[in-house]
Amino acid sequence: MTPALPDILRGNFLSLAIPAPVESQGEFMTGRVGVIALLSLLAAQEAERGTTARIWENAAIGAMLAEAADAYGPQYAEVAEVAAIEAVDLSLEGLDRANAALRRGLIALQEAVESAGDTARWKAINGLYAEMAERRKLELPPLPAR
């Protein structure tokens, strides 16, 4: 996922630290500060849940690929194994690196599943997507209109 949490926090700092031209200091800056505040709130959610979500997602995709290996080829099990080794690094960056490999494997698998007309596995992958998206979600507070 991009941008990563460090990008957001670094960006919040830069957005406030760099002086704005005078014509941007009124209504525009008020709106900008509101967005930065919201980003900080969402960053807190990501700091709290981001690692857990990534570990779960990497394991779930790995399991999906490993399970498909018998029917679709050993390359999928190999992707899962390599990613599992990389996922020993529990930093967000390390988990995302493993996640990228796993997601590429999942894309290739679903394309193969579609070519084979394997509806059951296609639906299982779609179901996995729903859970991945749910676990990655950031919750926007119901802010009142100004």
Add this chain to the structure above:
Amino acid sequence: MSADLKEGLEAYLTALWGAPAAVTNLSRIPGGASRETYRLDADIGGVTRGMILRRDPPGSLIDTDRRLEFLAYRTVHGHVPAPQAIALEETGGALERPFFLMERIDGGVVPSPFVFDPYGQHAEALGREFFTTLGRLAALDHAGTPLSEVAPAPAAQDCWRVALDHWSAVIEADEQHPQPIVRAAIRWLARHPPPPAQRVSIVHGDYRTGNFLHDGAGKILAILDWEMAHLGDPLEDLGWAFDPLWNHFDEGKVGGMVPRETAIALWEAASGLKVDPAALEWWSLFNAVKGQAIWTSAAKEYRDGGFTDPVLAISGWYTARRQDQILAARLARLEAI
């Protein structure tokens, strides 16, 4: 006030009108993430004109053609609520980057799409006007309009393919982390094309809550942000306006304004077209793809721009994740591969 921007504008307007022009009250305003937007007063020969300046930024949410946006305003002004476009400068010249000027409509508000209940007791009145206006746009004949000079008209049976190819290419170009969910949706859309467009119409391209100015009393003053205008299937706009991303925490109303069935009935009455449910489903999934393409570009622009624009951050991060939820929910409901 930045002397460069103010003086550049004064020099430009003086040359444009052949009389000394003075710029006052120059102030950048939020919104319009693909261009810098400023409010200003221009005094020419004792007459003050309220204007909006839209200038290309160094980095933006989407790469769009300011000529196309300018001509879109020229086309729709007088047909739907929209400000008149005044002048276009494509080389940048006086302001260093390309820009255009349009008339300012005062006295209105544009709520963020991500706030709770922004329209209050006026939600239904605004929703009725919003979807009726969209129907009128679909009914507008684009032949011979300024927009048709620059916007190619696809054949009715090709509208879906042109749109899908365009946004798929954006994801292909700007993706920084593999996105299996949106890619699954793209493949499904390509395997299950919708019926041909009933009419090739002017498509706003970003017709949603948060992109119109209202008077706080139930009347829409202007439909804004025409930078993604093009010719295509009018159901594209309807599907985008219906995306759950824009529902203001109210799942029972589209755009946080009126129930979906009401919106469809209003649109049909104003456009003279019928909504094919299957076609709308296709365009709804397509719009979730289009949204994800826009947020993917925003994430790339945020990085390329040195992480300094928080609007790009919120688009490339929160909105992208929410769009993935919407896409995944739609995919999970599909029965056929």
